[in-house]
Amino acid sequence: MIKKLLPILLALVGLGAGVGGGLMLRPDPEIVAIDPCGDTEAAALHDAEHGGDEEVPPENTAFEYVKLNNQFVIPDxxxxxxxxxxxxxxSLEATTGSREAIYAREPKLRDAFLQVLFDHANTGGFKGAFTDSSTMNALRRALVEVAQKTIGPQINDVLVIDIVRQDIG
Incomplete structure (x- = not known):
């Protein structure tokens, strides 16, 4: 009888511990900075907790993320x-509504991105600690610059979603 109840009892204890741990580690709910009723106390509390020095993007600018269809393969x-x-x-962070324009110019954009990536590889950007933040920031800046030249000012940022390096030989 005990042999049959022991697995069930252990499962219930494990489930209880998991739920309890999840509740204890749950993040605090976000405080709304502006109360719809006009109360500024919530906004003052939010600023006090977060330092009040956050850089807030303009309210009228909304972004969407456009994932480029294929990966880029660069030889080192x-x-x-x-x-x-x-x-x-x-992926590209672009103003909302620019997805179709980006996909229409994707071949030109991919060509420009490949040139930047080849230049980065030829200057040793993918050697050693290639994921170092200063190296990755330089690559992102170059990609953003060429994306804005190719597509226009609706490109806000270029996001490196995945990066893998496979040594040969």
Whole structure:
């Protein structure tokens, strides 16, 4: 009888511990900065908790994320020989409603991105600690610059969604 009840009892104890842990580790609810009734006390509390120095994007600017259809494959060369392959997936942060314009110009954008990625690889950007924040920030800046030249000012940022480097040989 005890052999049959023990697994059920252990499952209930485990379930209870999981629920209890989940409740204890749940993040605090966000405080609304502006009360719809005009109460500014909630806004003052929010500013006091978060320092009040947050940079807030303009209210009239809404962004959507446009994932580019295919990954980018970049060879990493050393002395004319391919020593590694780098695969990246990119998405664009763009103003809402610009998705169709981006997809219409995607071949031109991919060509421009490939040139930036090849230049980055040729200057050693994918060697060593290639995911270092300063290296990745330089790559993102170059990608944003070429995206804005190709598509226009509706591009706000370029997001590196996935990055993988496979050494060869």
């Amino acid at each position: 060369l050393d002395g004319g020989r391919v020593t590694a392959m780098v695969v990246l997936s990119l």
